[in-house]
Amino acid sequence: MxxxxxxxxxxxxxxxxxxxxxxxxxxxxxxxxxxxxxxxxxxxxxxxxxxxxxxxxxxxxxxxxxxxxxxxxxxxxxxxxxxxxxxxxxxxxxxPGNFHCRGSALGRRYIYVLLDSRVRPSLEAGRVGWVYHPLNEDAMRQASQHLLGEHDFSSFRASSCQALSPVKTLRQIDISKRGAYWRFEFEGNAFLHHMIRNIMGCLVSIGQGQQSPD
Missing domain, CATH: 3.30.70.580 (Pseudouridine synthase I, catalytic domain, N-terminal subdomain)
Structure with missing residues (x-):
């Protein structure tokens, strides 16, 4: 069974x-x-x-x-x-016996939450990331559009990643803010090792004006 x-x-x-x-x-x-x-x-x-x-x-x-x-x-x-x-x-x-949690999966979703504050998290420690410089939502949204669809995400994988192929499909990226909290939601067919963490680092850098969306 x-x-x-x-x-x-x-x-x-x-x-x-x-x-x-x-x-x-x-x-x-x-x-x-x-x-x-x-x-x-x-x-x-x-x-x-x-x-x-x-x-x-x-x-x-x-x-x-x-x-x-x-x-x-x-x-x-x-x-x-x-x-x-x-x-x-x-x-x-x-x-059924032919069900496979990995092979039968239709999609996967990551959600990353950032606290936008001059003061580091306390009650939320371990639950949220932290930024203390303002983020430009429009710039991050513009950048995220380049990631949608099927791409070779080698630039965002960890050096120790064991995935057979770096080609993955990102179906949706939603960026929103409520109060002091930013919410980044990624949906795709699969993710590489550290892929979302590295994408988040890029989006934050762009949101802070350190890099262009392109």
Missing amino acids: RLALGIAYSGTAYQGWQSQSTGLTIQDKLEKALSQFADVPRISTLCAGRTDAGVHGLMQVVHFDTDIDREPHSWVRGTNRYLPSDIAVQWAQVV
Whole structure:
């Protein structure tokens, strides 16, 4: 039987999604909790897209195979019993055997929030980025249009990126501001390692007038 789960987590205390020898990753914590609930040596999971250290997740989809037959709501409540407070299973669903959380994904979305303030974040620390120089929204919007569509995003990937191809499609980039908070929303078919962080750095540089939108 193949099960899909929706996971939400605060990534502040973790070294990203992918399992590491330290055990301080979302995957390590989730697989340990699943195994404890199922009372088996190990349950291995796959995710729709790996996240970097410090990145938070909303509706991260994972799947795994198991011979244990329990109701979906039991997997939710039972697994959450063994998870730390900053990680939680939101839902569980039996899926067809050919379902693959990565290969079946229709899209992915990143949201980046910036606090525009002369003073650094306090309550929002670890939840928002921080800028203390004004940003030009029109310039950032103009720049973002160059990124839409299918492109080779090699210039925005990390040197350690393991993706087989740098060609990705950005379908939508929304930039808005409410009060002191900027919200940047990116939707695409997939993202490269550090791709959004590097794009954000460029947009902020353009918004501060250090570079032209072109």
